Amino acid sequence: MERVAFLIDATGARVDCLLNPETVQVTRLAGVRRRTSTEGQLTGVGLADDPLVFTGGGRTELVLDLLFDVDFVESQVRPDDVRSLTRPLWMLAENSAVEHGWLRPPLVRLVWGKTWNVPGVIVAVAERFDAFTGTGSPRRSWLRLKLVRVAESADQAQAGFEEELTAAGTPTAAPGGAVVAAGDGAAAPGYSGVRFDLLAHDALGSPLRWRLLAEHNRITDPMSVPAGTALAVPPLTGAPATDPTTRAPAGGTAPDGLR
Template sequence: MERVAFLIDATGERVDCLLNPETVQVTRLAGVRPRGSAGTQLTGTGLADDPLVFTGGGRTELVLDLLFDTDFAEGQVRPADVRALTRPLWMLAENSAVEHGWVRPPLVRLVWGKTWNVPGVIIAVAERFDAFTATGSPRRSWLRLKLVRVAEDTDRAREGFAEELAVAQTPAVAPGTAVVAAGDGTATTDSSGVRFDLLAHDALGSPLRWRLLAEHNRITDPLAVPAGTALAVPPQQGLGTGVAAGSGS
């Protein structure tokens, strides 16, 4: 599982989550709608498709499946009910902000690794609970949410995407050297707390190349690498130039 965070622009508050599974569904809807008249949709005789109106803009949606568990909560005092952890995300789907006299959901940023920083609003949340206590309090939550990216200037969106690719493709260390595995303070009985995807970003220029780093160091379980372990950086030959290099299963 991967750690992601939501940053609330207005307050700076951070909501940490576990991404489960390690996928994000992204949908892009272009600014296109069927052409219509007052109250009806226009059709054309002999046309194979309905006439369209090109409105410009569009809509980008991200769907995330998140996991919350009271056993994974940080801090000395852990909540007895997992809803204490998920309530902030429910509140982000409420119209609690005001803009130009209109209420709206607050602006948040999805932050994941070094290459995801998406501003948007949460428009839908659904939650399933399990691991109930004897008193009926759920200790685990499987939460799905939909984030809609806020309107951005087309040129800025293109520049931002190019910047993300440039960052993802630029290793922070030279081939033939080593990177040291550092824990993030979340070590458990099943995980050392080492972020192997961030190690791959520093060593090879992309978190998607973690398998190459693991294979080069003959590591079969990246989640079990002890903090402080020095990992050799493989040569760049054969990695390719795209972010997707080494991302195959």
């Protein structure tokens, strides 16, 4: 399973997240503000809305909810404190880069699977700890991270969005072929670690078509499919574009530090 990673542009260093996020929230704020004067905000009698100034540009924000747990570490030597895993993400919000003589957070690129590649800076991190040991060391962390996309031209933003949609809608396996279920070493007990939504993306071009893939292979419980299982790829004729029943349960409550 491909996990979320942050690539630091200046050095090429990679900061990996332990697990894929449960949720991603994307917000777009247009370049619009209320018209003001030296005496304050401008209003007008009879106007239904305040006069606006269209400044151009805007702001695109991504908020990721991430889970870290020392029990999921794929290593014989596991850390005792989950903060050793999340500290690199905190450092990406520090003013460790210099631009035109001013300190700033480093430029990073959010990379996730085949369809997420977003340049930006991390402007906020909030973390909630639990599963403490007897010595007070937290073993689990719910971390919320906010990334603001760096300035791009409108043409670059549109081209990047079209590339994401193209990648998300293009199957990598031909109908009548097969895809092999890859396991994830960070699987929880009782779960095979196979991401059936990612299999549906590879086989049918969309993770929302996981039910079609499961029914074609007569699978009643996709979460119990053993790693290494070969699954037949069905034809897309009549395949639903969306499936409202595919919403996954959240892994926990994120901290309230980033609202």
